[in-house]
Amino acid sequence: MKFHNRREPAGHEILxxxxxxxxxxxxxxxxxxxxxxxxxxKYEQANLTRTNRKFISRCLKWGTGIAVSLVAASGVLIGxxxxxxxxxxxxxxxxxxDYLYAKGVDTGDxxxxxxxxLSILANATAxxxxxxxxxxxxxxxxxxxxxNYEVNYPESTPKLTEKEAVVYYNLSFSGIEPQAISTxxxxxxxxxxxxxxxxxxxxxxxxxxxxxxxxxVDCIGTTRGKWDVSIPLNKQKSxxxxxxxxxxxxxxxxxxxxxxxxxxxxxxxxxxxxIGNVMPYYPFDLTMEDDxxxxxxxxxxxxxxxxxxxxxxxxxxxxxxxxxxxTLTLTEHAGKEASMPITLSDEVPVFKFHIPLEWDKE
Numbered sequence: 357m358k359f360h361n362r363r364e365p366a367g368h369e370i371l372x373x374x375x376x377x378x379x380x381x382x383x384x385x386x387x388x389x390x391x392x393x394x395x396x397x398k399y400e401q402a403n404l405t406r407t408n409r410k411f412i413s414r415c416l417k418w419g420t421g422i423a424v425s426l427v428a429a430s431g432v433l434i435g436x437x438x439x440x441x442x443x444x445x446x447x448x449x450x451x452x453x454d455y456l457y458a459k460g461v462d463t464g465d466x467x468x469x470x471x472x473x474l475s476i477l478a479n480a481t482a483x484x485x486x487x488x489x490x491x492x493x494x495x496x497x498x499x500x501x502x503x504n505y506e507v508n509y510p511e512s513t514p515k516l517t518e519k520e521a522v523v524y525y526n527l528s529f530s531g532i533e534p535q536a537i538s539t540x541x542x543x544x545x546x547x548x549x550x551x552x553x554x555x556x557x558x559x560x561x562x563x564x565x566x567x568x569x570x571x572x573v574d575c576i577g578t579t580r581g582k583w584d585v586s587i588p589l590n591k592q593k594s595x596x597x598x599x600x601x602x603x604x605x606x607x608x609x610x611x612x613x614x615x616x617x618x619x620x621x622x623x624x625x626x627x628x629x630x631i632g633n634v635m636p637y638y639p640f641d642l643t644m645e646d647d648x649x650x651x652x653x654x655x656x657x658x659x660x661x662x663x664x665x666x667x668x669x670x671x672x673x674x675x676x677x678x679x680x681x682x683t684l685t686l687t688e689h690a691g692k693e694a695s696m697p698i699t700l701s702d703e704v705p706v707f708k709f710h711i712p713l714e715w716d717k718e
Contacts, residue, residue, distance in 0.1 A: 450492060452504040452553050455543040466555070468625045468671060469495045469502060474593050478503075482573070484581035486510040489523070489573060494587055497594035498563035499626045499668065500657070501538075501556040503587075507576060509548040518542075520577035521550035530568040535559030535661060557657030561619065561630050561666060566590050597624040601713065608686070608707045617684065617709055618664060627652060627669040629684065633660075639689035642667045646679035684709040 453467055469475055475493040482489050488508040495502040507523065509516065521544045538556035545551055566589065573583035599622045606617035619630040629642060644652040652669040659666060672679065686707040 450504070450506065450545075450551060452492075452551060455545075455551065456541055456553060459541065459543065461541055466500075466502065466625065472597070472624050474597075474624060475502070475504070476590060476593070478587050480571075480585035480587050482583040482585050484583055485579050486513075487576055487579060487581065487583070489576065489583040489585070491571065491585055491587055494569070494589065495594075495625075496569075496589040497591045497598070497623055497625060498565075499558060499621065499623065499628050501536075501554075501558060501569070501589070503554040503556075503571070504551070505554075506545075506549065506551045511548060513548060515547045516544050516550060516577075518544070522577055523552055523573055524575040525554075525571055525573045527554070527556065528570045528572070530570065532560075532564065532567060534563060535659070537657070537659070557659075557668065559659050559661060559666060561664060563591075565592065565595065594623055594625070598622065599713075599715070601711065603709075603711055606709050606711070610688075610707075617711075620682075620711065622672065622713075624671055627671055629667045629669065631665040631667075631686075633664060640665065641687050641689050642669075643685050644669055645683045645685070646672065646676055647681050648676045648679065650676060678715040679713060681710060681712045684711065 453470060474497075475495045478491040478494045480491040487510070489505065490508075491503055491505045493504050505523070507521075509520070521542045523540075523542070527538065536556050536558045538554055540552055540554040542550055542552045569587045569589050571585050571587065573585075574580065576583065601620040601622070603617045603620065608615055613633060616632045617629070618632040619628075621628040621630075627644065629644070631640075631642075642654060646652075650673055654667050655670055657668045686709075
């Protein structure tokens with residue numbers, strides 16, 4: 357069996373070519389006092405130097421190099437709003453997840469959000485007490501919610517400390533109160549700036565495709581104020597890459613309680629298995645194996661209600677994105693000492709389900 361934990365680098369070469377074309381177009385249109393070739397040469401020289409060094413965040417340094425070379429030299433590219441949305445977003449990109457990886461935070465396969473461009477620009481901004489709070493982008497697929505935001509203090513304030521780099525907030529959804537758990541992380545990025553990422557795992561199995569998220573912020577650091585923002589959520593991007601399967605006649609009985617395999621969601625960021633049950637509650641462990649032997653195990657955010665369990669697993673790997681079938685293995689919960697691969701004694705009940713999958717032909 358092979359355990360998948362592989363990430364592919366983004367195609368920066370393609371974006372670099374787009375930036376070069378966009379820069380030349382702007383230079384011709386707005387006739388700046390410098391030659392674009394001079395700026396691009398500076399960028400290429402800086403990029404060549406960077407490839408010979410080691411950095412915590414390649415994306416951060418790459419984005420910063422382009423921004424300094426193009427923006428500082430002209431003041432034209434993003435200041436007048438003439439850049440295409442794709443290029444403007446790339447120039448302004450903040451490597452939120454790279455900050456988390458550098459801190460050793462376990463974010464599972466959330467890197468898929470960036471690599472597959474699944475976030476939606478939010479640009480929800482509120483300012484109070486001279487402090488600007490801006491939700492930059494949001495990811496929502498009905499299973500997870502990821503908010504990335506930045507905070508800018510006035511230049512006149514003292515250098516930030518960890519005590520000041522905190523956001524106190526409350527999240528709510530208009531018209532719905534799903535079961536959910538969340539966590540957040542903050543990273544100081546400058547003397548007067550810091551960024552934050554909030555990750556929420558949602559327990560309701562049938563979340564709306566669109567809804568409104570309300571983020572009420574009443575304190576940043578030690579400063580009281582009001583930085584409330586409202587953000588529209590839409591999971592269309594994820595839905596276009598998601599396959600949902602509703603198996604039939606897949607059930608088992610454990611300790612006189614009947615369970616059914618209700619739904620499997622194969623998404624670009626998360627695979628979710630929903631198992632229906634009636635109380636009493638018995639904890640289970642679940643693993644999934646595809647037809648090539650890749651093994652997928654619960655990576656956090658799983659839980660249960662009175663009516664069903666939900667298990668969150670990684671998405672299919674890129675070497676086998678459309679397996680012909682998957683095999684689910686359910687066992688009695690083995691506790692914290694469970695190992696991979698799972699070794700079971702004859703006394704532990706094992707329930708296996710072979711589920712064939714059909715994919716649309718491209």
